[in-house]
Amino acid sequence: MxxxxxxxxxxxxxxxxxxxxxxxxxxxxxxxxxxxxxxxxxxxxxxxxxxxxxxxxxxxxxxxxAGGVREPEPELGRGRIVRAAMRIADAEGVDALSMRRVASELGTGAMSLYRHVPGKEELLLLMRDAAFGEFPLPPSPPAGWRAQLELSGRRLWAMYRRHPWLARMTSLTRPYAGPNQMPYSEWNIRALTGLGFDDPTIFRLHLSLFVYVHGSAGSLEAERREEAETGLTLSEWLIAREDTTRAVMESGAFPNSVRVFLHTDTGLDLDEIFETGLRSMLDGIQRRIMEP
Missing domain, CATH: 1.10.10.10 (Winged helix-like DNA-binding domain superfamily/Winged helix DNA-binding domain)
Known part of the structure; x- marks a missing residue:
């Protein structure tokens, strides 16, 4: 149509x-x-x-x-531009985002946006930091390093859940020291301090935890994009390929995969997979603490 x-x-x-x-x-x-x-x-x-x-x-x-009583619209500013851009990315994916598209969403000209945001690259950084601001960490951390890392990891996961496009917009090698992002680094580094690790190890453990959450969230963004492009949910996609998958799995060449994939009632619950991985990572830190 x-x-x-x-x-x-x-x-x-x-x-x-x-x-x-x-x-x-x-x-x-x-x-x-x-x-x-x-x-x-x-x-x-x-x-x-x-x-x-x-x-x-x-x-x-x-x-x-349109019509009815028209509510006065707030003055165009950086915050309003960022919120509009996030709405577009949430609904349509980050590939649909452009300065012109944001301007259309706000009912204004594209050039008016540049008075507040230099360009799309800066806009993406501001969107990323604004997302962190939606999931602030509490002023008082819970007792124990593990509880603190569980809390920060789960909030990051919830943030990626709400904004799947963040998986592609957040870089490990090009970090952005935004005012809403830095509290997460400070929180994790503080939780890992005093456990017997030197500073380089603390740094690597902190980044490893972030990479785990970030990498897991890549599946959220990929699934959202695939569903939009194919029109098939995950369940529908799996059903459509069931015959081909079963033929390969029942060839006799992959007995362990058959046992786990076909005969175990687990499913692809990304939240459960995330929790399993998070617990495993924290178990690993626990063992390192106990090492003589």
Whole structure:
């Protein structure tokens, strides 16, 4: 279906009163699911509706039907730009993000954004730090190094869960000392201090924990992207390939894999896999502490 046809359908709903002024219109993901079009095409649909004045972007709410009492929009600033960019990345993936796309979301010109953010690279860094700011660590840490590292690791995982695009936007080799990110480093390094490790070891252990969470989160972003591109959930994808997979597994060449993959009721629960790995990493630190 062409994007113009989808625009006509949503326009008809608005004109018929099925969507009232101030009511949210279907999101890009909802449009993709209903009409079977690509995410980029769905974004084009909403852009066309905005250009026609049928809908408008309401900060903190989303795209709503135009009309009714118009709430004053906050002044354009760095914070508002970053929040809009995060909404786009959450809904459509980071590949859909551009300064022009953010400007369209905010109903302004692209050049007006550059007065607040130098460009996309800086915007991505600000988005990353803002995500950390949504999951602040408590002012008082729990007792014990292990409880402290469990807490910080799980909050990082929750952050990646909310914003899967972070997996590609966060670099180990090019760290960004943002005001919301540094408390995580300080927290972990403090937890590891006084356990008998020298500073280089503390540094490596801290980074290893971060790499574990970050690497595990790559599956979240990849799964979100694959689902958007193929239209298949993980379960649907596995079912579609069940015959091929079973033929390989039952060839007799992989008895251990058959025992674990086919005869164990575990599934691919990413949260359970994350927890298993986190516990294993902390067990390893515990053994190192106990070494003479």
């Amino acid at each position: 062409a994007y113009r046809e989808v625009v006509e359908v949503i326009r008809a709903r608005i004109e018929a009163g099925e969507l009232s002024p101030g009511e949210r219109v279907p999101s890009t993901r909802q449009i993709v699911a209903e009409f079977g079009i690509a995410m980029a095409t769905a974004s084009k649909v909403l852009a066309a509706l905005r250009q026609e004045g049928l809908v408008r972007v309401l900060p903190g709410v989303g795209t709503v039907v």
